[in-house]
Amino acid sequence: MLKKSLISVAAVSAIFMAGAASADTADKRIALSNNYAGNSWRQAMLKSWDKVTGKAVADGIVKEAPAFTTAENQATEQAAQIQNLILQGYDAIVLNAASPTALNGAVKEACSAGVTVVSFDGVVTEPCAWRIAVDFAKMGEVQLDYLAKRMAGGANLLEIRGLAGVFVDDEIHKGIVAGVAKYPQFKIVGSVHGDWAQTVAQKNVAGILPSLPKVDAVVTQGGDGYGAAQAFKAANRPTPLIVMGNRHDELTWWKQQKDANKYETMSVSIAPGVSTLAFWVAQQILDGKPVPKDMIVPFLRIDQENLEQNLANTEPGGVANVEYLQADALKVIASAK
Amino acid sequence: MNGLSKGMPRALLEKAWLGSFLAAAAVWAAAMIYSGGQGGGQMLGAALSFSTFFVIVGIGQMLIIATGPGNVDLSIPGTIALAGAIAMKVMDGEDSLIVVGLAASLAAGAAVGAANYGLIRVLRIPPIIATLSSNLLVQSTAIAYGRGLRVKPPPAFADFTTATVFGVPVLALCAVVFAAVMAVVLARTVFGRSVLAIGQNMRAAWLAGVAVDRTRLLTYTLSGLFAGLCGALLAGFSGGSSLDMGMEYLLASIAVVVIGGTSVAGGKANVPGIWGAALFLFLLLTMLNTFGAGAGVRLVMTGLIIIAVITMAGGDKPAR
Incomplete structure (x- = not known):
């Protein structure tokens, strides 16, 4: 069993290496590892992820991009989830982490297996991962x-x-x-x-x-x-x-x-759609683009003038949201350099 | 232990319930002294408002805990979230649908409670695990059902849950009556007596002809029902339901029962003590907030004070 998984990890890494060289992400699989879903912000975050990645998959930009959420908001549980995602051969893991440090071991394993890890919102300190942090x-x-x-x-x-x-x-x-x-x-x-x-x-x-x-x-x-x-x-x-x-x-x-x-x-x-920003950053990294390890998420600020417009775009029970485009990711990457 | 307390249960029970009220009065006085005596009445009003919800779920939790060691309901947070979401969605902001919404949320709560006992009895899962896992199921159902939806309560329902008479919240008055009724139920009815008998010795109670299964099923169902009631009222009180609104009731519902003088070993319950304990916990947090204590100090103080209150007012001395 273990031997088999090791072989499949090796095989996937080999495919990954080959894929990276061709600078095309159509055959790439990106997973979202999420630690919590029990409030409206996280619900909106997952919804935005589904919407944007669903379109990206339909457009043939990536092969698939499912979201996985742990039940208990525990670092140990999420570490096990990341290990599963490595074994399942995802090319990149987009991560909202339960802890900035407790997942570092699992993240390091992912990096060693050739998996790109992009953390956002709840970022991890492990140097091999990318961070889209909130100020x-x-x-x-x-x-x-x-x-x-x-x-x-x-x-x-x-x-x-x-x-x-x-x-x-x-x-x-x-x-x-x-x-x-x-x-x-x-x-x-x-x-x-x-x-x-x-x-x-x-x-x-x-x-x-x-x-x-x-x-x-x-x-x-x-x-x-x-x-x-x-x-x-x-x-x-x-x-x-x-x-x-x-x-x-x-x-x-x-x-x-x-x-x-x-x-x-x-x-x-912070707009919950930041998950989609992380998705596009992961896609850029898989595409072989140079991306700095530390980036900053823009705030979503609402003032007296644009209240009505933002309220109209916010669904009942949700959070004011922005879903990011590939171009936004390029902007965030550029401003971090 | 039971042999000893049988000889003088009155005095001990009264001491236990007095303890939590004395503790509540002490922290209230301390907060008042610190703030120079201003706003004491309002502080009590707020304490009554918020304690109401803890009392409602606390009484359900007490019935379960009184049936003996290991019996506990950890599905209360999920049930509150689900019932709140159902109440708000069914009422849909219409005054005419208040009764329907309330009935739907109570039914949902009772169903969760009955299902809990099903897991415990039929699948033989220990209560702590059975109710914890059903909490996950119910919370997930609430998420899927509500999707974070915050529907406003109907105006009449919101007015009722926030109304006051001479500064005293109407809901709190209802909860006092409710607690009084439950105290009578516990002391004077076959059901109440059966709960305590089962808590003292389940096998002896069964041999004496107590309907053990039916009574235990009823305690879990009532706990679910009360959690459902709390969810609906809380959603009305706080201007809509939210997924995380039951979170703090997981341990607080147990804390008010134990601080209120109900024995974790079962067989001894205390309804008025729950009111005292709920007021105490709210006023304790208020006092520490008034002092401007940091989060770390506050948590340590809360822990120490609770231990002190239980030790001093717990009443029941081990029989050695």
């Missing part, structure tokens, strides 16, 4: 830049953080702290963890609100803005400026407030 700290900082324009005289802020102990939460928080240091007229008067979920954010904001002075603005991490708005409403407090995170319920609420009382805010997050 999360910047996501925190732009919120303060925006607030500094809107509230030049300073304001009391409530910070809603994400899931404690996760890298993304620390990074966005760092950006927010850096922003507050840059504009000392702002003061964070309270901080709660919302776990990027509306219900958790609502509960924890409702708990801390009674003990807080007037809150002028809420800085967030996405997936928590609507819950915060509900908590302020339930406490009969004036609605502060809440930075949104591109979710459909958040944008819908914003639109209602905008129509009712000219409410103004901004919204920023």
Whole structure:
């Protein structure tokens, strides 16, 4: 059994070597290894992947591009999944990883077997893999830049953080702290963890609100803005400026407030369609193009002017999304050089 | 242990339920002192609102845990997500469909609960594994069914779930009545007595003529039913259902039962304690948030305080 798989890995690697030389990806197979599917962002990410890769397969750009999701959001489980994908002979694995470091062993095995690994969103540190990373700290900082324009005289802020102990939460928080240091007229008067979920954010904001002075603005991490708005409403407090995170319920609420009382805010997050950007990058690498190992994903920022347009493009329960084209991937690759 | 507690169950039970309320009052007072006494009433109002949901699932979980060691329902998070999605989709924002939506979500919850007992009884899978795997199945069904859809609740349903009378949430008042009814059911009905008898010794209960299978089936079905109710109400309360809304109930539903004074060994249940424990857990987090404690400190403190409360108020001393 083991011998057989080794032979097939060797055979596939040989085919891969031959394929790379001809600079054509029509016979290439790219797999998506995904660690979690239990929220609207991930659902949209998988949907975008299906849509874009389905078209790419129909157009004969790649042979196939299935998506695989692990059930338990565990690094060990995803490592086993990657090993399976290696044995199944995929040419490239596009990876949203459960952990930045715990999958490095499996990723290294993939590289040694000649499989191209492109990680995105949840990136891995293993040097042989490509990384399409999000500048999360910047996501925190732009919120303060925006607030500094809107509230030049300073304001009391409530910070809603994400899931404690996760890298993304620390990074966005760092950006927010850096922003507050840059504009000392702002003061964070309270901080709660919302776990990027509306219900958790609502509960924890409702708990801390009674003990807080007037809150002028809420800085967030996405997936928590609507819950915060509900908590302020339930406490009969004036609605502060809440930075949104591109979710459909958040944008819908914003639109209602905008129509009712000219409410103004901004919204920023990463488009779930970043999976399709990673797909095109993997395709470029398989095509033999030189691609730098580290790239940065562009944000999807929504402002007062383009709210309606973005809301119309967001499906109920989903997240504002952009599906990337091959040309976008070339742009991201070029800007990383 | 049972031999000893039989002699003085009243005092011990009362002590256990008092403990969680005292702990809740203590953390509330601490938060109040820190914030200079402002907003204490509102804080209590919020605590009542959110505790309601923990009480509803906690009572179902308590019935199961009271039937003896190893019995637990880990499918609550998935059931909440599924029931919430079903309620919102069936109601479709129409006031006229509220009853239908509520009935559909309750039926879905009860079906999950009954299926759980099927796995346990027919396939002989231990409850912890059976309910954990059914949680995965149910959560996946919710994902496939809802696709992350966040349908708004009908206005009348949203108003009902968020209404207050003199600052006290209506839903919390309903949950107090509900808890009182369940306390009577547990103490005064054949079903309630059977649950406790099974928890003390399943074989002895069976030999004494207790309908063991039917009672256990009913506990799992009720737990599913209550999780379904919680999912529908939570979706109304928070302006729509979301896939991750049941997540925090996996361990919290067990925590409120145990902190509330129900014995993990079975045979001894405590309904009012669940209210105290739910208020305590909410106010504890609020207090630590008010202090501005970092996530690490908060988790450590939460763990230590829970251990302290259980040790002090757990009541039941081992019989040695």
